[in-house]
Amino acid sequence: MYIATARRAPAAGGTGRIAANVLALGAVSLLTDVSSEMVTAILPLYLVLGLGFSPLQFGVLDGIYTGVTALVRVVGGHAADRWQRRKLVAGLGYGISAAGKLGLLAAGTSATAMGLVLAGDRTGKGLRTAPRDALITLSSEPSALGRAFGVHRALDTVGAFLGPLVAFCLLWTLPARYDVVFVVSFCFAALGVLVLVLFVRDHRDVLPGVAVSLKSAFGLLRAKPFRRVCLVACGLGFLTLGDGFLYLLLQKKLDVDVAYIALLPLGTAGVYLLAAVPMGALADRVGRWRMFLVGHLALLGAYLLFAGASGIALLAGVLVLHGLFYACTDGVLMAVAGPLVPDELRTSGLALLQTGQVLARASSSVLFGALWTWFAW
Amino acid sequence: MVRVLFVVAAVIVLGVGATAYALRAPEEVAVAVEPGPVELSAGRLLFVDGASGRVASVPMSDPGGPRRVSSLSCKRFYTAARQGLCLADRSGPFPGSVAIFVGQSLEETHRIDVAGVPNRAKLSPDGRMASWTTFVTGDSYAQTGAFSTRTGIYDRETSLYQSNLEGTRIAGMKRAEDMNFWGVTFTGDDRSYYATLSTGGKTYLVDGDAVDISATPLRENAECPSLSPDGKRLAFKKRVPGDGARPWRQHVLDLTTMAETPLAETRGIDDQVVWLDDDTIAYGLPGEGIWAVPANGEGTPRQLVPHASSPSLVS
Numbered sequence: 189m190y191i192a193t194a195r196r197a198p199a200a201g202g203t204g205r206i207a208a209n210v211l212a213l214g215a216v217s218l219l220t221d222v223s224s225e226m227v228t229a230i231l232p233l234y235l236v237l238g239l240g241f242s243p244l245q246f247g248v249l250d251g252i253y254t255g256v257t258a259l260v261r262v263v264g265g266h267a268a269d270r271w272q273r274r275k276l277v278a279g280l281g282y283g284i285s286a287a288g289k290l291g292l293l294a295a296g297t298s299a300t301a302m303g304l305v306l307a308g309d310r311t312g313k314g315l316r317t318a319p320r321d322a323l324i325t326l327s328s329e330p331s332a333l334g335r336a337f338g339v340h341r342a343l344d345t346v347g348a349f350l351g352p353l354v355a356f357c358l359l360w361t362l363p364a365r366y367d368v369v370f371v372v373s374f375c376f377a378a379l380g381v382l383v384l385v386l387f388v389r390d391h392r393d394v395l396p397g398v399a400v401s402l403k404s405a406f407g408l409l410r411a412k413p414f415r416r417v418c419l420v421a422c423g424l425g426f427l428t429l430g431d432g433f434l435y436l437l438l439q440k441k442l443d444v445d446v447a448y449i450a451l452l453p454l455g456t457a458g459v460y461l462l463a464a465v466p467m468g469a470l471a472d473r474v475g476r477w478r479m480f481l482v483g484h485l486a487l488l489g490a491y492l493l494f495a496g497a498s499g500i501a502l503l504a505g506v507l508v509l510h511g512l513f514y515a516c517t518d519g520v521l522m523a524v525a526g527p528l529v530p531d532e533l534r535t536s537g538l539a540l541l542q543t544g545q546v547l548a549r550a551s552s553s554v555l556f557g558a559l560w561t562w563f564a565w
Numbered sequence: 566m567v568r569v570l571f572v573v574a575a576v577i578v579l580g581v582g583a584t585a586y587a588l589r590a591p592e593e594v595a596v597a598v599e600p601g602p603v604e605l606s607a608g609r610l611l612f613v614d615g616a617s618g619r620v621a622s623v624p625m626s627d628p629g630g631p632r633r634v635s636s637l638s639c640k641r642f643y644t645a646a647r648q649g650l651c652l653a654d655r656s657g658p659f660p661g662s663v664a665i666f667v668g669q670s671l672e673e674t675h676r677i678d679v680a681g682v683p684n685r686a687k688l689s690p691d692g693r694m695a696s697w698t699t700f701v702t703g704d705s706y707a708q709t710g711a712f713s714t715r716t717g718i719y720d721r722e723t724s725l726y727q728s729n730l731e732g733t734r735i736a737g738m739k740r741a742e743d744m745n746f747w748g749v750t751f752t753g754d755d756r757s758y759y760a761t762l763s764t765g766g767k768t769y770l771v772d773g774d775a776v777d778i779s780a781t782p783l784r785e786n787a788e789c790p791s792l793s794p795d796g797k798r799l800a801f802k803k804r805v806p807g808d809g810a811r812p813w814r815q816h817v818l819d820l821t822t823m824a825e826t827p828l829a830e831t832r833g834i835d836d837q838v839v840w841l842d843d844d845t846i847a848y849g850l851p852g853e854g855i856w857a858v859p860a861n862g863e864g865t866p867r868q869l870v871p872h873a874s875s876p877s878l879v880s
Contacts, residue, residue, distance in 0.1 A: 233660070233682065233700075363654070368587045375579040382575050386568040 209327035210336045212387035213320055214343030219380035220282055221344055224309070225351025226373040227289065230359060234366040239297050256307050258543045258550075260314035262405075265322075265539025270400045274319035274326075274535055275390035281316025282384055285309050286377035292370045318539035325526030325534060326391040333526060334476050337519025338468020345461040349454065405536035414528040417477075418541050421521055424484050425548030429491070431456070431510075433556055438506055441494060452507065459511020460518075467515040468523070476524040483516025521545075594872050596632060603635035605647045605669045609879045610847075612855055613642055615872035620651065620671060625841070625878060628855075628869040637671050640683035643839075643877045646692035652683040652699075662699050666721070677726065681715050685789065685837050689751035694775065695719045696749035696758070716746040716760065718775050733773060735762065736781040748789035748837045749773075752796055759783075759790040759799060770801060770818075784823075788813070789837040791846070793860070794880075797821060800828075800838050800846050800860065807833075815848070817860050826862040839877050849874035 268277040288309040295301035321337075328336035358369050409415045429437075435452040471479035490509035497505055522538060529537030594616040603622045605611070614621040614634050620642050621634040639651035640662075647669050655661035655678060662683045666675040681699030688695050698716045716730045730746040741764050749760040756776045762769045770787035773780035787801040797820055802813040813835060815828045828846070838848040840860070847857045847869060854871040858864065869876070 362587060365587065368583075371586050372583050375583050378579060379572070379575060382572060386571055 206332075206336055206339050207327040207329075208387075209389055210324050210340055211343075212383060213324060213327075214340045216282065216380045216384045216388065217320070217340065217344040218347035219376050219383065220285065221347025222351045222354060223289065223373045223376035223380065224285065224313070225348045226355040226369060226376070227292065227309075229352035229355045230366060230369055233359075234292075234369075235302070238364070238366045239302075256310045257314035258546050260311045261318055261539045261543045261546070262402075262536075264315040265318040265535040265537075266400070266402050266405055268319040268322070268535040269405070269533055272392045272532070273390065274323050275384070275388055277535075278316045278319040278323070278388075279381065279384050281312045281314070281319075282377070282381045283312070284315065285312030286374060286381055288312065289370050289374035289377055293367055318542060319535045321522045321538050321542075322526070322535040323388070323391060325522065325538075326531065327389075330527055332469075332472055333523040334468040334471035334479070334520055335465060336468070337523045338465040338471075338515070341468075341515075341519040342461055342464040345457050345464065349457050349461065352450075400532060400536070402536075405533060405540060408529060408533060408537050408540065411528070414525065414537065417521075417525050417528060418544055421480075421541060422544040422548040425545045426552045428484075428487065428549060428552060429556060430549065430553040433553075434490070434506070434510065437494060438503065442499070442503060455503075455507035456511045456514065459508050460514040461511075463512055463515035464519065467512070468519055471516070471520045471523065476520050479516050479520050480524060483513050483520065486510075486516060487513040596872050597630065598634055599631035601633045603633045603637075603671055605644050605649055605671070605879050607879055610855075610869065611642060611644050611649070611877050611879065612849075612870055612873040613639055613875040615854070615874060620649075621873070623870060629871070632870070632873075635671050637665075637667065639665075639875070641686040641697075641875050643686045643688055643875070644879055645688040645690055645877075647879065648688060648692035650686045650688050650695050650697070652679075652686040652697050654683060655679075660700075662697075664695065664697050664717070664719070666695070675721075677717075677719065679715070679717060679728075684714070685716075685748050687748075687750055687791075687837065689755050690753050690794070691755065693720065693722050693755050694751050694758075695721060696751070698747040698749070714745045714747040714763075716749060718749065718758075720755075720775070727775070727778070730760070730773075732778060734777075734779040735771065736779065738764070738782065741765070746771075750790050750792045750799075750837070752792060759792060761788045761790065761801075768804070770799070784818075787816075787818070791838045791840065793840050793843055795843050798860065800840070802834055802836075803827075815846070815858075817846075817862070828858050828860065828862055829864055830856070830858045830866045832866075836874075841878050847876045847878070849876065 264277050264281065268274045288305050291305040291308065295305045324336055324340055325333060354372070355369050358372060359365070362368050409418065431453065435449050438452060439449050467479065486509045490506045490513065493502055493505045493509070525538060525541050526534065596616060603620060608625050609622040610625050610628055611620060611622050613619070614632065617634055618638050619634050620637045620639055621632045623630060623632045637651055639653045641652040643650045649667040649671060651665040651667060653663050653665060655663045660682045662679040662681055664677045664679055664686070665673055668674050679697065679699050681701035684700055685698040696716060696718045698714050701713050701715055718727045718730065731744055733746070743764050745763045747761050749758050751758045756774055758773045758775060760771055760773055762771045762780065762782065767785055768788050769782040770784050770790055771780040771782050786803050790799045790801040792799055799818045799820060801816060801818065803816045804812055805814045806812065813833045815830055815834045815838060816825045817828060818825045832850060834848050834850065836848040838846040841847050841857060844860055845857050846860050847855055849855050855869045855873045855876045856866045857869050858866040
């Protein structure tokens with residue numbers, strides 16, 4: 189039941205086992221990711237072929253996502269702290285996304301209804317991330333936080349790995365039955381909510397000693413260590429090329445068919461999946477902040493490979509480094525930031541950091557997208 | 566322990582529910598079928614049968630009557646000069662298509678594997694040039710350029726195959742990563758064509774040359790052109806304001822005067838229409854079968870074949 193490593197060095201600290209709450213949250217994320225990745229994998233097909241949307245309309249729908257999540261994250265984080273109801277807010281997020289899967293069936297061919305359903309889905313995602321990560325930090329031993337996040341992210345990635353596979357296999361056996369994909373996706377999401385309700389324990393023992401307000405949430409930025417983490421994370425986020433671009437570059441450089449772009453993320457996910465736990469544990473030992481920065485060196489290495497390598501070496505090198513980048517940074521950053529924020533403001537603090545990161549990445553995507561369009565060839 | 570039982574029960578309930586939903590009997594489609602071979606002979610309207618997904622035909626004199634159904638499965642079918650082009654699904658865990666060339670009795674003569682999901686298929690009037698469009702999608706993670714079209718042109722005489730028009734030079738435009746082509750219609754000279762170009766959030770009607778690999782934009786907001794048999798007019802769909810999946814109105818452009826006329830069909834047509842003669846176009850509407858409407862903006866639409874799509878007429 190517990191993912192424990194027998195050969196773990198005592199220096200890593202902690203009791204050696206991952207808190208049941210973290211495993212439960214990991215299971216919830218796994219199920220939810222199967223559900224959401226199933227839908228994202230086939231949504232373009234469904235909109236364009238099932239409903240007859242033009243590919244351009246699809247692009248517009250896609251654009252509303254990021255703004256929605258950013259806003260909701262901060263509000264959700266604040267609400268979770270204010271009433272010390274992290275599980276409730278996270279559950280609300282998971283629930284909204286689950287209901288959205290049925291909404292996809294109901295939206296029919298209306299672009300407005302479809303836009304609302306998709307926005308709802310992203311709202312759910314925005315709501316749940318910060319309280320979930322706050323619960324992980326509050327449930328784990330501070331000395332083994334990196335590993336706890338590693339376990340959670342590994343489980344999460346298993347879901348992301350399985351989702352598209354399940355969706356395409358369903359469509360393969362039941363051609364053009366997008367509705368079945370949505371129904372199955374809903375089932376996975378509903379199971380996720382159920383596991384959350386039954387197995388995840390909220391941490392309400394910490395009662396706010398100070399009044400929790402939005403102002404106090406932003407006041408966190410006055411503390412130098414947390415501010416530094418936020419600034420550096422956003423700055424690096426701005427310099428990070430979106431995954432899509434990286435895969436597009438790989439496809440161009442290797443001159444493989446566009447259709448195979450879909451397979452490239454599986455390489456990254458595979459490496460991330462395998463490396464998340466060891467890198468998290470290593471971060472606990474050598475320093476999480478250092479690990480976070482090293483992760484970005486791995487990404488830089490991946491970019492540099494484009495200049496030097498070619499063929500299979502380029503492909504394998506980029507995907508391995510890209511997967512390591514995620515393993516060294518994604519959960520690790522939360523493990524860095526968690527202890528810097530007082531318990532009662534934990535969710536707000538993490539939400540703030542995630543929002544900054546999301547916005548930095550989104551603006552860099554827009555910028556790179558524009559450059560790509562203007563200077564291509 | 567109780568909690569685990571709850572989860573197990575939920576897995577069973579949801580699993581049974583989803584399976585029952587998936588296996589739900591599809592709605593029965595009642596269409597009259599008559600025995601007999603499907604051949605590309607004069608006066609027959611060819612189409613893809615809605616119930617079976619196979620190529621079928623009816624006489625143009627009685628399109629609503631019993632149909633003949635073949636064994637050839639296609640997503641899209643087009644016929645010209647007693648030749649046929651079938652764009653079919655090539656099933657697998659990732660979407661793929663195959664362009665199948667068939668002769669007069671729908672016997673296969675040649676095939677080309679194509680990436681992406683079938684969308685459009687067309688032959689030149691004498692059957693020599695073939696073109697098809699497929700949709701290629703990345704999955705969830707590849708957000709950028711999440712959807713693109715691929716349009717191929719194949720010359721059956723020289724076996725010259727351009728797998729994607731994206732390399733085409735566009736007069737007055739810089740090459741851009743977001744350039745997508747779809748919906749080719751050939752003229753009678755077997756080299757020039759009209760097609761849709763999409764770039765920078767706009768669509769253009771382009772006049773292309775398959776030999777020079779170049780094209781010139783003619784006007785904005787025109788998709789899926791289809792050239793009339795006399796070569797003087799182009800039918801195309803034009804985006805009009807409105808909610809819904811198909812915000813298009815079919816128009817006809819006079820190539821001599823460059824005047825365009827909206828047609829009487831007000832339901833959004835998302836199809837590359839075909840010309841039945843110089844005065845009438847035919848098209849498929851999802852769930853409503855094949856319809857025809859006069860090409861001069863007058864009259865009213867009438868249904869030709871129920872439960873059918875992708876029409877084309879053997880002249």
